Amino acid sequence: MTGRHDRNTGPMLTSPRCGARTRDGDACRAPASSGKSRCRMHGGGRRCGAPKGNQNARKHGGFTREAVAERVQVRLLLDEAQGLLQKLK
Numbered sequence: 001m002t003g004r005h006d007r008n009t010g011p012m013l014t015s016p017r018c019g020a021r022t023r024d025g026d027a028c029r030a031p032a033s034s035g036k037s038r039c040r041m042h043g044g045g046r047r048c049g050a051p052k053g054n055q056n057a058r059k060h061g062g063f064t065r066e067a068v069a070e071r072v073q074v075r076l077l078l079d080e081a082q083g084l085l086q087k088l089k
Contacts, residue, residue, distance in 0.1 A: 012031065016032045016037075018031070018032050018037070018041075020038055020042035028042060033045060
């Protein structure tokens with residue numbers, strides 16, 4: 001029996017696949033985690049991501065509510081100034 005095995009691989013082969021794309025644009029071939037659409041490597045693992053209030057995940061404060069709101073206001077102001085300049089032309 002060279003090259004063959006007697007393992008039961010049917011459930012593995014018929015399980016839903018991960019919906020993520022590789023860098024080549026092909027689909028990930030790993031099985032999706034139970035009840036999820038992604039495999040364990042693409043975010044389907046249990047409790048993936050930083051825990052709520054994780055102080056280790058805070059590096060620079062660029063994504064705090066205040067910083068994001070400030071960037072939105074600056075973008076609106078710049079858009080308004082751009083519109084005024086277009087009207088003056």
